[in-house]
Amino acid sequence: MLNSFRNIFNSRKSWTIPYVIFAAIFVVLPLFLIVLYAFMDDAGRFTFGNFTKFFLHPEAVNTFVYSIGVAIVTTVLCIIFGYPAAYILTRMKMKYADTIVMLFILPMWVNILIRTLATVALFDFVSIPLGEEALIFGMVYNFIPFMIYPIYNTLKKLDSSYIEAAEDLGATPFQIFYKVIVPLSMPGVVSGILMVFMPTISTFAISELLTMNNIKLFGTTIQENINNSLWNYGAALSLIMLFLIGATTLFASDDKDNDEGGGLW
Amino acid sequence: MQEKNYIIEVKNVSKYFGDKIALDNINLNVKKGEFVTILGPSGCGKTTLLRSIAGFQTISEGEILIAGKEISKTPPYLRPVNTVFQRYALFPHLNVFDNIAFGLKLKKLSKQDIQKKVKSALRMVGMTDYEYRDVNSLSGGQQQRVAIARAIVNEPEVLLLDEPLAALDLKMRKDMQMELKEMHKSLGITFVYVTHDQEEALTISDTIVVMSEGKIQQIGTPVDIYNEPANSFVADFIGESNILNGTMVDDKLVEFAGVQFECVDEGFGQNVPVDVVVRPEDWYIFSDSDASQISGVVTSSIFKGVHYEMVVEANGYEFIVQDYHHFEVGQKVGLLIKPFDIHIMKKDILFNSFEAEIIDDSHVNFLGCDFECMPQQKYAKGDKVNVEIDFGNIILYDNEEDGKLTGDVNFILYKGNHYHITIMSDWGDDVYVDTNDVWDNGDHVGIGVLPENIRIIDKKDNNS
Amino acid sequence: MVKKILAHGYLWLLLLLLYSPIIIIMIYSFTEAKVLGNWSGFSTKLYTSLFATGTHHSLANALINTITIGIIAATVSTLLGTITAIGAYSLRPGSRKVFSFVNNIPILNGDIIIGISLFLLFVSWGISQGYITVVLAHITFCTPYVVLSVLPRLKQMNPNIYEAALDLGATPMQALRKVIVPEILPGMISGFILAFTLSIDDFAVTVFTIGNEGLETLSTYIYSDARKGGLTPELRPLSTIIFIAVLVLLIIINRRAGKKKEA
Numbered sequence: 001m002l003n004s005f006r007n008i009f010n011s012r013k014s015w016t017i018p019y020v021i022f023a024a025i026f027v028v029l030p031l032f033l034i035v036l037y038a039f040m041d042d043a044g045r046f047t048f049g050n051f052t053k054f055f056l057h058p059e060a061v062n063t064f065v066y067s068i069g070v071a072i073v074t075t076v077l078c079i080i081f082g083y084p085a086a087y088i089l090t091r092m093k094m095k096y097a098d099t100i101v102m103l104f105i106l107p108m109w110v111n112i113l114i115r116t117l118a119t120v121a122l123f124d125f126v127s128i129p130l131g132e133e134a135l136i137f138g139m140v141y142n143f144i145p146f147m148i149y150p151i152y153n154t155l156k157k158l159d160s161s162y163i164e165a166a167e168d169l170g171a172t173p174f175q176i177f178y179k180v181i182v183p184l185s186m187p188g189v190v191s192g193i194l195m196v197f198m199p200t201i202s203t204f205a206i207s208e209l210l211t212m213n214n215i216k217l218f219g220t221t222i223q224e225n226i227n228n229s230l231w232n233y234g235a236a237l238s239l240i241m242l243f244l245i246g247a248t249t250l251f252a253s254d255d256k257d258n259d260e261g262g263g264l265w
Numbered sequence: 266m267q268e269k270n271y272i273i274e275v276k277n278v279s280k281y282f283g284d285k286i287a288l289d290n291i292n293l294n295v296k297k298g299e300f301v302t303i304l305g306p307s308g309c310g311k312t313t314l315l316r317s318i319a320g321f322q323t324i325s326e327g328e329i330l331i332a333g334k335e336i337s338k339t340p341p342y343l344r345p346v347n348t349v350f351q352r353y354a355l356f357p358h359l360n361v362f363d364n365i366a367f368g369l370k371l372k373k374l375s376k377q378d379i380q381k382k383v384k385s386a387l388r389m390v391g392m393t394d395y396e397y398r399d400v401n402s403l404s405g406g407q408q409q410r411v412a413i414a415r416a417i418v419n420e421p422e423v424l425l426l427d428e429p430l431a432a433l434d435l436k437m438r439k440d441m442q443m444e445l446k447e448m449h450k451s452l453g454i455t456f457v458y459v460t461h462d463q464e465e466a467l468t469i470s471d472t473i474v475v476m477s478e479g480k481i482q483q484i485g486t487p488v489d490i491y492n493e494p495a496n497s498f499v500a501d502f503i504g505e506s507n508i509l510n511g512t513m514v515d516d517k518l519v520e521f522a523g524v525q526f527e528c529v530d531e532g533f534g535q536n537v538p539v540d541v542v543v544r545p546e547d548w549y550i551f552s553d554s555d556a557s558q559i560s561g562v563v564t565s566s567i568f569k570g571v572h573y574e575m576v577v578e579a580n581g582y583e584f585i586v587q588d589y590h591h592f593e594v595g596q597k598v599g600l601l602i603k604p605f606d607i608h609i610m611k612k613d614i615l616f617n618s619f620e621a622e623i624i625d626d627s628h629v630n631f632l633g634c635d636f637e638c639m640p641q642q643k644y645a646k647g648d649k650v651n652v653e654i655d656f657g658n659i660i661l662y663d664n665e666e667d668g669k670l671t672g673d674v675n676f677i678l679y680k681g682n683h684y685h686i687t688i689m690s691d692w693g694d695d696v697y698v699d700t701n702d703v704w705d706n707g708d709h710v711g712i713g714v715l716p717e718n719i720r721i722i723d724k725k726d727n728n729s
Numbered sequence: 730m731v732k733k734i735l736a737h738g739y740l741w742l743l744l745l746l747l748y749s750p751i752i753i754i755m756i757y758s759f760t761e762a763k764v765l766g767n768w769s770g771f772s773t774k775l776y777t778s779l780f781a782t783g784t785h786h787s788l789a790n791a792l793i794n795t796i797t798i799g800i801i802a803a804t805v806s807t808l809l810g811t812i813t814a815i816g817a818y819s820l821r822p823g824s825r826k827v828f829s830f831v832n833n834i835p836i837l838n839g840d841i842i843i844g845i846s847l848f849l850l851f852v853s854w855g856i857s858q859g860y861i862t863v864v865l866a867h868i869t870f871c872t873p874y875v876v877l878s879v880l881p882r883l884k885q886m887n888p889n890i891y892e893a894a895l896d897l898g899a900t901p902m903q904a905l906r907k908v909i910v911p912e913i914l915p916g917m918i919s920g921f922i923l924a925f926t927l928s929i930d931d932f933a934v935t936v937f938t939i940g941n942e943g944l945e946t947l948s949t950y951i952y953s954d955a956r957k958g959g960l961t962p963e964l965r966p967l968s969t970i971i972f973i974a975v976l977v978l979l980i981i982i983n984r985r986a987g988k989k990k991e992a
Binding site for chain 1: 736737739740743744746747748749750751753754757809810812813815816817818819820824828831832834835837838839840841842843845846847848849850852853865866868869872876926929930932933936937947948951952955956964968971972975976979
């Protein structure tokens, strides 16, 4: 029997229904379309052809591998330069530190393409040739705030009594750093990796601008195919990237069950 | 007739969360103007019962009447009750005045009326001049006063209080208890108060309802509950007690700890096993003499501020004794008790009894497991039988895998020379165990029985 | 002490590197030279020509489109996201897990996947792409972020305050309006700001859903501009203005947040 009272309490859950329907149409269904198109030829017949085409095409495979390489290098550089920055920030007075964190995030409000073009101008200005170094610099420049922020957030919440306990037990400052602080800040590093690696791997346009179209990344390959109306092949390439994203997420969520790391917000 | 006096009537109310039972056939009547306290350990269902009366929770079975009207399906905003929450639940975005005026504004009262009522409610809780303060800037005690004002300003017929003082420090709690009692007197409305603090319950209530495991254990005045606990749970939960196994030898004669005592209870029959309760302050303790009913040795003595609490070992039993006089550890002492200070309770259960099924001539299934039993020919495979196992014959294992089945230690009662433990088995059955080993509440243990200790008897027709 | 100076020096060096491109744009917004990097004397001509009607009609249009799309997408996703968060809050743990999985897909997926998948959706349904498809696409990737900024506010809320409102005679709708909404408002506001910035900054999703009817947002305008070989000079003053505006806005928000904390 349904009484009105129960209805009132249960109906709250039904408030998710509009978004669930929306997400089904605009999130889930489109993903199925990628899968569908990836296994279809132009005439709509089932085929593995799009994938064999990719694997038999050395240039495409090379671009794919190269893109992963760029993403890994970018992520590692972001950790190398971002971790000390986050650590130094947590050692500062709170008010001062929050302002500087804000300064790190602020450039992200400028359109990413304008920022990239400005980087190009900067290289022109100091006459550094555009190429691989410029690409990596541009990527690190664009994504390092995404690394600093989650690490800073995790380190900030770290209870100082852990450090005191380690001191009390006779650890040197260096031992404290790599035996206590680094392991405890791992959730932040993991969400930083997610937030840097994922966008870097799927980026396009930025690479073209930074290298004068000399270096192509996988994202650009996908975009070109879609633009040239090779939807099925483009969908297959997207599916390959989707797998890479899924694998990275699964790998990362293994030791990140709690949302301690905290996103950008 | 008499029912007219009841403001709240809870009739056969049960509540299940999934297959867990939170309220088990609760029946409770509250008189108009009464101060009723529902008392019990955490998880006993007391808050569930209060929330069912308030309407925050549906009930699975039964009905709840307020002022004679069935309201168990009425939403909370239409019930003539108001609630004071444990964590205050003041609206953080409103100031003191707007918090208290919240209900009045919903009733569309005039501005002047609201002003007047809020002012008098604030006066009632001793918070005059706090109207425009931010609620987040108030101390815990002040926030609770505002929460009380916010509830009583609506002039409810019943005020429900869900552990309202639990978050306050001891001194503040004591003051607020007195104030609540005063408030109850001057308002003249019914208070239903939930707490796990037995001292608080004894201090403030007209009537105490003791709950455990979703059931009401006893309803009575504070004095009744303290002096005549209905069972060993109540005796253990309210105040400190010595609870021992005893035998009612005859009317007005009980034996425990190897000694026969005169008592005032009768009608139990002859040689009937009973539980005996003696409050620590009811013992007379003195240097051992002819007057001693039991002689023993003091094994520990702690000064408790007003009195000393001593443990006396006598005839293999430990007794807790409270007295203003101090006796040294190691001193030989005598104990004496007046007949009317011995409280006798009938034993509900004398041994474990489970429904079972014969597997073959040497195995029987109960509690969801197959157990080896002594070879027998009386019953055939598939026969439904009952098994009985004495409390002392259940073996508990530290290592869960050693037992046939496992369970959690749920309730521990010290019986002077052994522990009486209630284990909740994985399938939800209670298993009672007498043991000398020390276990903790919540321990996960393995349960085992030796074949010779399983008694198989004909299946009883009805559940006893 | 030396350590401290080194540490702070490192931070400021990093910041200087991060800001140098922006600073260059700002400096070169005050010269007339067509190519970034050439200095042809101080001038505010680019600013005046940016605001002069007609001269850069397409840039002005792109800017207006960007802002209106941002406002519509942010408003719709704030409403949708808030309603959804309230619903998700009362889900049982099991269904909540499923829900948060679905909610996380657009966040983790990467812009290009969202863009291509929506592109395939629109073309396979034969929907002509334009303003509406861009708005729908932006709502798709903004809403999950709104949900994520409102949900923590609900979780922090004392769960009894909703019951307290009912207890005092408020109907569920009144309780929602008078108690829940004021409590989650900060989450809604930051969700809105986040959605707006994500929308105006987006390029990857927009480029796949904007169609080829000549509609432009700032991002697609800059992109095609850059591919043609150079940045329209007026973009320099525009970027400068946007950056300063955001800076001022953030300072105001921070000041207010700071004051609240102190109070």
